[in-house]
Amino acid sequence: xxxxxxVIGFVVLLAAVWGFLPPFTVTLLCYIxxxxxxxxxxxxxxxxxxxxxxGQAAFxxxxxxxxAWICTAPEAxxxxxxxxxxxxxxxxxxxxxxxxxxxxxxxxxxxxxxxxHYLPLGTIAWGLSLYYMFGNLQALGGFTGISSLPxxxxxxxxxxxxxxxxxxxxxxxxxxxxxLHNLLDSREGRAIRALKTGRLMAESMGVDTAQQRIKLFVxxxxxxxxxxxxxxxxxxxxxxxxxxxxxxxxxLFMAVVxxxxxxxxxxLGATLITLLKEQLQDWLPRLLGTSGNFEIVVFGLLxxxxxxxxxxxLWPLLAGFAQRVLKLQPPPRALATAGAASLEQRPLPPxxxxxxxxxxxxKRFAGLVANNxxxxxxxxxxxxxxxxxxxxxxxxxFNMISGVDDPTEGQVRLMGQVMQGxxxxxxxxxxxxxxxxxxxLLGERSVLDNVALGAHRRGHKGWIASMLRADRAEEAAxxxxxxxxxxxxxxxxxxxxxxxxxxxxxxRIVEIARALxxxxxxxxxxxxxxxxxxxxxxSLAKLLIQLRAEGLAILVVEHDMEFVMNLAxxxxxxxxxxxIAHGTxxxxxxxxxxxAAYLGGDLA
Ligand SMILES: Nc1ncnc2c1ncn2[C@@H]1O[C@H](COP(=O)(O)OP(=O)(O)OP(=O)(O)O)[C@@H](O)[C@H]1O
Numbered sequence: 001x002x003x004x005x006x007v008i009g010f011v012v013l014l015a016a017v018w019g020f021l022p023p024f025t026v027t028l029l030c031y032i033x034x035x036x037x038x039x040x041x042x043x044x045x046x047x048x049x050x051x052x053x054x055g056q057a058a059f060x061x062x063x064x065x066x067x068a069w070i071c072t073a074p075e076a077x078x079x080x081x082x083x084x085x086x087x088x089x090x091x092x093x094x095x096x097x098x099x100x101x102x103x104x105x106x107x108x109x110x111x112x113x114x115x116x117h118y119l120p121l122g123t124i125a126w127g128l129s130l131y132y133m134f135g136n137l138q139a140l141g142g143f144t145g146i147s148s149l150p151x152x153x154x155x156x157x158x159x160x161x162x163x164x165x166x167x168x169x170x171x172x173x174x175x176x177x178x179x180l181h182n183l184l185d186s187r188e189g190r191a192i193r194a195l196k197t198g199r200l201m202a203e204s205m206g207v208d209t210a211q212q213r214i215k216l217f218v219x220x221x222x223x224x225x226x227x228x229x230x231x232x233x234x235x236x237x238x239x240x241x242x243x244x245x246x247x248x249x250x251x252l253f254m255a256v257v258x259x260x261x262x263x264x265x266x267x268l269g270a271t272l273i274t275l276l277k278e279q280l281q282d283w284l285p286r287l288l289g290t291s292g293n294f295e296i297v298v299f300g301l302l303x304x305x306x307x308x309x310x311x312x313x314l315w316p317l318l319a320g321f322a323q324r325v326l327k328l329q330p331p332p333r334a335l336a337t338a339g340a341a342s343l344e345q346r347p348l349p350p351x352x353x354x355x356x357x358x359x360x361x362x363k364r365f366a367g368l369v370a371n372n373x374x375x376x377x378x379x380x381x382x383x384x385x386x387x388x389x390x391x392x393x394x395x396x397x398f399n400m401i402s403g404v405d406d407p408t409e410g411q412v413r414l415m416g417q418v419m420q421g422x423x424x425x426x427x428x429x430x431x432x433x434x435x436x437x438x439x440x441l442l443g444e445r446s447v448l449d450n451v452a453l454g455a456h457r458r459g460h461k462g463w464i465a466s467m468l469r470a471d472r473a474e475e476a477a478x479x480x481x482x483x484x485x486x487x488x489x490x491x492x493x494x495x496x497x498x499x500x501x502x503x504x505x506x507x508r509i510v511e512i513a514r515a516l517x518x519x520x521x522x523x524x525x526x527x528x529x530x531x532x533x534x535x536x537x538x539s540l541a542k543l544l545i546q547l548r549a550e551g552l553a554i555l556v557v558e559h560d561m562e563f564v565m566n567l568a569x570x571x572x573x574x575x576x577x578x579x580i581a582h583g584t585x586x587x588x589x590x591x592x593x594x595x596a597a598y599l600g601g602d603l604a
Contacts, residue, residue: 006322007264011174018167027162030234032267032274033169037227039254039266040176041220046252047260048184049216050196051112052120054248055127059221061134061243062100063228067092068146068238073139086153089233096225103130104221108214127248134240145239152233162234169230176223177263179467184263186466187459187478190449192216193442201440204402205518206428206457215463246296250277253299257306259313268315273299340476343458346431348521348551349415351381355431355522355553356401361410363396363577370396372577373410378522383544383554385564388574389597394557395437395526397574401555402434402524403427415521428457433520435511437527437557443500447491447510450499452482454517482517489513490539504531509540522553529560541567565589573597 014029021029038056046052070076070092080091111122135143151160152168159165183189191212194202199209232238250273258269280295288294310317349355356378363371370393378384388394399405401412403424412419415430433454441450455478461471486495489509494502499510508528515523525544529537537560544554544567558564564571565585573581573594581591588594 006326014170018163023162026166028274028278030162030166030169032271033166033173034227034231034234035251035254035270035274036267037169037173037176037230038224038251039258039270040173040180040263041223042251042255043258043260043263043266044180044192045216045220046255047262047265048192048196049213051213051217052252053123053217053220054120054245054252055123055130056220056224056251057243057245057248058127058130059100059104059224060228060231060247061130061238061240062103062221063093063096063225064232064238064243065134065140065146065228066096066099066225067229067232068149069140070095071149072146085150086156089150089152089229092232093226093229096229097222100221100225101218104218105214108217112210112213112217123248124245127245131240131244134243141239143240145237147237149232149236149238151236152230159233165230165234169234172226172230173267176226177267180263182469183463183466186471186475187452187456187461188212188463188466190445190453191456193445194453198440198442200404200424201436202453202456203424204404204428204434205453205514206425207453208425219463246293250299253303255313256303257313259315261312262315262319264319265313265315268318269313272314276302340480341473343455343477343481343519346519346521349380349553351379351551353380354378355380355415356555357413358397358401359411359413361397361400361407361412363393363400363405364408370577371400371407371574374574374577374579376572376579376582378553378555380521380553381548381551382569383548383556383567385568385571386555386557386574387559387561387564387571392574393577394574396577398434398437398524398526398557402432425457428518431519431521432524433515433518433522434524435508435515435526435528437530439504439507439511441499441507441510441514444498446496447486447499447502447513448479448482448495450510451486451513451517452478454485454514455481455519457518482513485513485516488516489543505533505536508532509536512540512543516547520552522555523547525554525556525558527558528556529558529563537563 018026038060042053042056067089070080071088080088083091107126111119111126114122134140140146151158152165153159154168159168184192191202191207194207195209195213195216202209231242254269254273255266256269257272258267259265276298277295280298284294284298285291306313354377358374358376360373360375361371362369362373374397376384376386386394386397396405400407403419403422403426406420414427414432417430419427442453458481459474459478461474465471483495486492489512491506491509491513494506499507502510508531512523512525512528528540532540541563548554556564556568568585571581571583571585571588572579573588573591575597580593580597581588583591
């Protein structure tokens with residue numbers, strides 16, 4: 001049985017019983033739907049994107065207050081005199097979304113620059129600010145709030161009762177989950193998944209990570225605002241209390257307890273927390289003999305327990321259980337790659353053309369000169385090796401020529417263009433593909449997914465197209481290209497295996513396949529042979545020789561001298577940040593300065 005069957009079953013069951021449920025249950029389900037909508041945004045933001053926000057309740061407030069103000073303020077009625085009254089809530093929705101997008105964009109631009117625990121602290125700051133703004137603006141009714149909101153109407157049909165509005169709430173929620181599921185299963189989704197742990201890597205694949213983070217932040221805020229809009233028309237009354245920081249923390253509980261990396265975890269978390277809160281608010285005052293928000297204490301303990309026992313939340317446990325009991329099969333990755341169009345190709349530069357030029361590149365860290373006027377170039381159709389003892393400055397130089405860092409002095413030119421101040425993704429766009437000294441893969445994702453991320457810059461479909469599944473032709477082409485590179489690198493057997501379960505040597509090859517998927521003109525390989533067994537090294541050398549013959553320029557940083565000497569056309573040797581030798585392997589091996597630098601080493 002496919003997991004989708006369960007979802008369809010759930011929706012059908014909900015639809016079938018909806019008309020017969022007691023009013024109290026319907027109202028409870030309405031709230032669960034509304035909370036799920038906010039929590040699903042948090043799953044995207046926090047669970048998938050790695051940005052923790054305590055302030056989502058404030059965005060719910062923006063959505064609720066925008067419609068409350070439009071529907072009740074005399075000034076709004078004056079401006080909207082040409083609009084039929086029944087449409088006011090829809091104007092309120094448009095205003096809420098616009099204001100939320102604007103504020104979220106502004107807040108995101110400032111807050112998302114913060115890293116580590118400063119980011120969640122930042123969200124607490126604006127969560128509080130917006131809450132007090134709602135309470136202190138007289139136009140919004142102060143802490144008393146705004147009452148007498150009209151019900152929603154769709155084509156003249158009133159949605160005054162929770163039973164009617166609940167249908168809209170759940171339809172919106174299911175639509176949102178469908179769209180977000182599609183987004184995650186796309187080129188843009190792969191970029192989003194890289195935000196949490198692989199930003200530097202994603203930039204090197206051509207992803208604008210700052211822009212993706214802001215978009216994710218705005219998306220989560222918009223989902224919260226829609227929830228607020230529906231909430232306002234369900235309650236027909238708004239005041240600041242449901243939008244305070246406590247509730248912001250509760251939304252986070254829902255996402256984390258349910259399973260912050262899973263869209264359905266949001267629904268599970270919202271259901272559990274809402275039901276638990278309901279029960280605890282009844283029982284705790286009776287048990288303790290005094291009233292108060294004791295449920296918050298229980299939530300805190302529950303959160304600790306979940307984080308300790310099931311850090312991924314309860315959804316993966318439930319899904320695992322269902323898989324065993326119901327024998328659910330995750331759908332086989334439909335690789336409709338046969339007949340897929342191919343991605344944009346660009347011709348490789350002719351052999352011998354200068355691809356990369358480092359001109360007197362110097363890098364200083366305070367007093368330490370890590371690179372001292374390093375000159376080198378890499379040409380199409382050659383393997384150039386950069387070697388040197390530990391601490392010689394190879395990684396620093398690698399960072400200079402890949403856009404991770406800028407030289408203090410000197411110049412890097414890629415394809416003839418001066419690259420000073422440009423980010424890694426600009427290097428990728430010009431044709432640079434790279435691997436990392438410490439492997440940077442998305443461990444839980446398959447090899448195919450990881451390699452497909454390498455082709456990111458060759459696709460163009462954006463978020464909306466991905467959400468609406470209008471990206472399938474391009475996605476098939478991206479996956480076909482990824483599969484081609486996987487086969488080329490001899491990884492076909494493990495294409496669907498999670499990258500983290502491969503031995504380190506194979507993970508390095510996955511990184512090469514990922515770099516190749518970007519169709520580079522220049523390949524930078526940082527210690528590609530480290531961790532490889534003898535036979536694996538031989539097949540890597542064979543692959544690199546083939547790539548060189550195809551016209552790629554390859555720069556390798558490597559400690560394995562046998563590997564380097566058998567492969568490289570030219571070698572540059574660094575010591576204490578300075579080039580001490582340059583030439584063919586034979587010339588370098590005969591150089592007295594190199595022999596002295598490697599005295600005791602295995603230069604042979
Ligand atoms: N961000 C930094 N701040 C200060 N010093 C740094 C920084 N990065 C590197 N260094 C210093 O610069 C020098 C060169 O380091 P680098 O990592 O480039 O050498 P390497 O040749 O790559 O060494 P290895 O082979 O061990 O990786 C070292 O002395 C190192 O301590």
